[in-house]
Amino acid sequence: MRKDEIRPALLMILPACLFIGVVAIFPILNAFRISLDRRMPVFGISYFVGLDNYRFLLQDPRFWQSFLNTAYFSLLSVSLELALGLLLAILLHGSFRGRGLFRAVVLIPWAIPTVVSARMWEWILNPDFGLLNYLLQQIGLLSSPLNWLGDRVLAMHALIMADVWKTSPFVALILLAGLQMIPEELYEAARVDGAGGWQIFRRITFPLLLPFILIAFLFRTLDAFRIFDLVYVLTGGGPANTTETLSLYAYKLLFQTLQFGYGSAVAVATFLTVLLISTVCILLVKRQHHG
Amino acid sequence: MGSRIRRLARRSIFWALLAGLATFCLLPFLWQLLTSLTPTSEISTLPPLFPTRPVLDHYLAIFQDRPFGRFILNSVIVASLTTVSCLSIGSLAAFAIAKLQFRGRNLLLFLALSISMFPPIAAVSPLYLIIRILGWRDTYAGLVVPYTTFALPLAIWILWSVFRDISDELYLAALVDGCTPFQVFVRIFLPLAAPGIGTAAILVFIFAWNEFLYALTFTSSEAMRTIPVSIALFPGLHEVPWGEMAAATIVVTTPLILLILFFQRRIVSGLTAGSVKG
Numbered sequence: 001m002r003k004d005e006i007r008p009a010l011l012m013i014l015p016a017c018l019f020i021g022v023v024a025i026f027p028i029l030n031a032f033r034i035s036l037d038r039r040m041p042v043f044g045i046s047y048f049v050g051l052d053n054y055r056f057l058l059q060d061p062r063f064w065q066s067f068l069n070t071a072y073f074s075l076l077s078v079s080l081e082l083a084l085g086l087l088l089a090i091l092l093h094g095s096f097r098g099r100g101l102f103r104a105v106v107l108i109p110w111a112i113p114t115v116v117s118a119r120m121w122e123w124i125l126n127p128d129f130g131l132l133n134y135l136l137q138q139i140g141l142l143s144s145p146l147n148w149l150g151d152r153v154l155a156m157h158a159l160i161m162a163d164v165w166k167t168s169p170f171v172a173l174i175l176l177a178g179l180q181m182i183p184e185e186l187y188e189a190a191r192v193d194g195a196g197g198w199q200i201f202r203r204i205t206f207p208l209l210l211p212f213i214l215i216a217f218l219f220r221t222l223d224a225f226r227i228f229d230l231v232y233v234l235t236g237g238g239p240a241n242t243t244e245t246l247s248l249y250a251y252k253l254l255f256q257t258l259q260f261g262y263g264s265a266v267a268v269a270t271f272l273t274v275l276l277i278s279t280v281c282i283l284l285v286k287r288q289h290h291g
Numbered sequence: 292m293g294s295r296i297r298r299l300a301r302r303s304i305f306w307a308l309l310a311g312l313a314t315f316c317l318l319p320f321l322w323q324l325l326t327s328l329t330p331t332s333e334i335s336t337l338p339p340l341f342p343t344r345p346v347l348d349h350y351l352a353i354f355q356d357r358p359f360g361r362f363i364l365n366s367v368i369v370a371s372l373t374t375v376s377c378l379s380i381g382s383l384a385a386f387a388i389a390k391l392q393f394r395g396r397n398l399l400l401f402l403a404l405s406i407s408m409f410p411p412i413a414a415v416s417p418l419y420l421i422i423r424i425l426g427w428r429d430t431y432a433g434l435v436v437p438y439t440t441f442a443l444p445l446a447i448w449i450l451w452s453v454f455r456d457i458s459d460e461l462y463l464a465a466l467v468d469g470c471t472p473f474q475v476f477v478r479i480f481l482p483l484a485a486p487g488i489g490t491a492a493i494l495v496f497i498f499a500w501n502e503f504l505y506a507l508t509f510t511s512s513e514a515m516r517t518i519p520v521s522i523a524l525f526p527g528l529h530e531v532p533w534g535e536m537a538a539a540t541i542v543v544t545t546p547l548i549l550l551i552l553f554f555q556r557r558i559v560s561g562l563t564a565g566s567v568k569g
Contacts, residue, residue, distance in 0.1 A: 012386060027418045107559075111497055170562070226411065255508060267410075
């Protein structure tokens with residue numbers, strides 16, 4: 001009887017396979033193909049150049065700068081998000097009055113479109129009438145207002161701040177799910193044995209939560225590495241390309257300078273880097289599961 | 292006595308942290324709300340107290356001087372169509388993977404997972420060329436088809452975990468009664484999975500509502516802009532109209548906040564089912 005299921009099963013998965021095949025896999029393969037061309041459609045230029053674009057990419061200082069910018073952004077924002085997310089998750093885990101409301105409030109930054117949150121931060125960071133400068137001056141941390149988005153060092157950290165605000169809640173939710181799976185008896189047993197709060201966290205909570213931390217790390221790192229919206233709106237890659245990320249650089253090449261071949265090569269390089277990161281992360285998660 | 296003071300201290304720290312957390316999450320939004328109600332002449336005054344006479348000018352301006360209603364309509368149409376097509380396609384596939392016996396089920400799940408991982412920028416140039424050839428620039432189809440594809444993994448993973456948790460015996464019994472697998476899916480599994488489908492619908496809708504890169508690239512006329520694109524391209528040539536911008540962000544954000552307040556539990560369970568359970 002169960003053999004008959006191949007036909008209906010195929011029919012049921014066919015639409016999904018078609019969409020994924022035609023709209024996702026085919027374009028990706030096609031991007032590889034385009035990256036081997038020199039293509040500038042507006043000038044009617046299109047011919048095969050093999051790996052020339054990649055050879056150029058390896059020597060392109062702007063590519064390497066955007067690569068390092070992306071790596072720095074990802075590393076710092078994901079670490080901060082994991083730390084803050086863990087704190088949030090622990091806070092929201094206990095049972096207290098109004099817990100549902102607080103969990104909903106935490107979700108708000110996550111659900112707001114990135115472009116919209118970028119605009120909110122642009123206003124907060126405004127050098128003249130921004131809330132942040134005002135608050136920092138009020139509490140005496142600043143003597144004169146800072147030009148957050150116009151400064152080479154500050155701009156990158158302003159981006160990180162906005163990203164941490166938006167996505168720590170997501171991390172918190174994944175870790176909260178993990179916390180809820182730890183059996184209460186383990187804590188009771190530990191308390192009976194006289195373990196203190198820090199010991200309980202180190203010996204029970206942290207190890208049991210580790211798979212969830214790794215999953216959150218994987219998802220967030222991949223997301224951070226392909227960041228586009230936030231940078232496009234908040235800094236546009238400036239000042240002096242100090243906040244330009246890989247996706248933004250590829251976008252500018254493709255749709256502003258209309259270099260389709262080279263832009264695709266940068267996009268493919270981004271894709272390969274993300275692939276490498278996710279493979280490493282998945283192997284780590286697997287190892288954690290088995291060991 | 293000492294333990295009582297310690298418990299009190301602990302509770303105060305807990306609530307202080309929670310209050311700090313809520314402020315941290317809400318402050319940017321609240322400040323936008325305040326700005327959106329402040330007359331332009333007072334916008335640059337600090338401290339940001341409640342405006343002496345709050346005005347709705349900025350809200351009127353975005354709907355009268357700009358086609359903001361049109362942008363909202365575009366976003367509603369695109370996000371709704373995406374949700375419907377993504378869930379019909381995704382629920383079929385998820386059911387087949389969860390309940391039918393065939394080879395390559397895990398491969399399909401893995402494929403969906405890898406699709407959700409790749410950067411949208413990697414597919415944007417070839418997709419742009421395809422959409423131009425098809426004449427789909429500035430059409431709803433040019434957004435709904437890519438959105439459906441890229442939201443499919445999320446829908447498939449959530450629904451797969453929902454269908455998997457519904458008993459196999461129910462499926463087998465219906466087959467014995469003479470139903471085809473498709474009939475079992477429509478008559479028995481869809482109604483039982485309704486809450487899970489609702490969860491997936493909310494998440495897919497939020498995804499489509501928020502998407503930016505493809506909307507920016509595949510539309511060129513102002514009339515076809517979605518909300519994120521309109522907000523990204525908002526500033527005037529010479530100065531940023533802060534009041535109108537604040538009004539626009541409040542209009543866009545409020546429905547999402549309501550959605551979250553109503554469906555908080557559902558969204559949390561969906562997010563964690565999609566990412567953690569698998």
